[in-house]
Amino acid sequence: MTAQPRPVPEASAQPAIFRLSGVVKSYGPHNAIDHVDLEIRPRELFTLLGPSGSGKSTILRAIAGLIGIDGGSLTIEGRDVRNVPTHQRNIGMVFQSLALFPHMSVFDNIAFPLRMRREPQGDIARRVAQSLDIVRLPKIAERRVHELSGGQQQRVALARALVYNPKLLLLDEPLGALDKRLREEMQLEIVRLHREIDVTIINVTHDQVEAMVLSDRVGVMSDGKLMQVGSGEVLYRRPANRFVADFLGRANVVDGTLRIDGAGPAVITPGGARIAVTPERQIPDGRRATAILRAEDIEMAVPGDSGSPGLGGEVTLRLFEGEAVYYEIAVPGIGRPLRVASRTGEIPNGAKVRLTWPRDKVWAVAEDSDG
Amino acid sequence: MRGPVIRLSLAFVILLVAVPLAIVLVASVSGGERLTFPPESLSLNPYRALVGNDEIRAALGRSLIVGFQVVALSLIAGVPAAIALVRFRFRFRFGLGIYMILGVATPLIASAFAFLALFTQMGALGALWPISVGITIVNLPFLMFSVASSLFSLDPRLEEAAATLGAEGVQTFLFVTLPGIMPGILSGTLMVFVLGISEFVISLLLFTINIQTLPIAMFASMRGPPPPEVAAAAGLYVLAAVLVVITLTSLKSTEQFFYRAD
The missing domain is CATH 2.40.50.140 (Nucleic acid-binding proteins)
Known part of the structure; x- marks a missing residue:
């Protein structure tokens, strides 16, 4: 049984920007995503929290269209995107490995999505510079990716995923491999970005502290099922079941x-x-x-x-x-x-x-x- | 590097590898009218003789043409095949991989016999292209393995990232996949090129007197006392090999530098 979502009061009036209903993804007899219903509101920072193998990354990959779903529906701003290929979904995504293109400069990495959209040359230069400013990394555009520190690479990956103003930004545990100090620094960076720009973020993590610190709401996952959705405080104080109680704190x-x-x-x-x-x-x-x-x-x-x-x-x-x-x-x-x-x-x-x-x-x- | 046994055996291996290289290189700069080893004096006479010998020079030209044809055929057939074998799941995928290895493992003389039978039947003997086709078929796996190993070490998330950033399949391939496997393509290309210009067994069965390639011409001229230009040709092969090995190792390290597994 999935618990009743406990909405954050101040955002509850807004219609969902993004909706999963009854989504199923199975690998053989096993359901990697097991009838998940979820609504994300505009400008929300939502975190899917769960142990590894709980299906949280699978949900993110389904949202991005990197994998198909076997049942249910997936809508972005009211449009069913089930048959829309990834490159037309206009979603930003940051991967755990960051997936920066190693053979390109920082500039070319960030310009890539703009070039794919055939933006004019002048606009590209301006917007790349702007997005490097947003992640507070001016003056590194000509560097190669491998010349950057771990934290700089994180920021470049964020800049690349945001430069084309996607409505939805997906973070697939990009902070997972960082050491504690850098991770905390990047968490604050994400909170700051979220405050400064108009974007809805779905974050995936197995780190409960990150989930509670960053998010407006958290969804706890186990074995492909969404166990409970609510603010960090509600999940912590009023867990819907044993699993959620045991997993948090x-x-x-x-x-x-x-x-x-x-x-x-x-x-x-x-x-x-x-x-x-x-x-x-x-x-x-x-x-x-x-x-x-x-x-x-x-x-x-x-x-x-x-x-x-x-x-x-x-x-x-x-x-x-x-x-x-x-x-x-x-x-x-x-x-x-x-x-x-x-x-x-x-x-x-x-x-x-x-x-x-x-x-x-x-x-x-x-x-x-x-x- | 401890222990006298290890040092000795290493020295022995170094010597073994050095012997043919040293003899060829030294002979290719010998000064006498006839080839002797060790040479009495040093000069560039063998290379001058090579330039002066129309027959050997023409054979060298033909071998280069064969080399380029082999490269072209291998790239056209090998790169897409390697990508398909690594990235796509289909029936008989594993069996097909093994089948590809068979091309390399079959003794050359057996393959060469098959090509002779086939091309004679087709009436194609006397042209260079059957030789190139034969060489391509037996050496294709070298290029495919090289491309496949590059592709294996390429983070598949790079292609997914390209898709989320708005790239269609073709764009992803051109701007992300292809540059990513370029080190593998280059090293595979170099390998099949060198194998193409130096191939002997297949050429021996498929050549006619008008289309001798360099290895065949060298072989033919060595029935008597070897003329100096043969030493020069051998010297060129060694130099080509050195160049290729240096390029390959630097490519390999570039590749590891960019695409090291996390």
């Missing part, structure tokens, strides 16, 4: 049965541990459900006396990570140790602790919403 997903009694709703594990939750929509009493508990939402204290509230457990792992200290706590009645991120980290390995959390920080989803 560091969550504890604890399976059990939902019970609603005098103390409010709670997930009771087969081992008898009780986790107070705020359930998703209406999960009926007695239904199998999963409690989702973020590592950073758990408070941990050394018990003053045995009457303190919360779950009791024992520290089995303590890892210093810099900004936080990561703990694993074995709790009786819960199969997997609970993961806790503590800012202070004063509690040593092996200590007996009690774990508490605000009930409204703990979300629960019914088990069959896993898709």
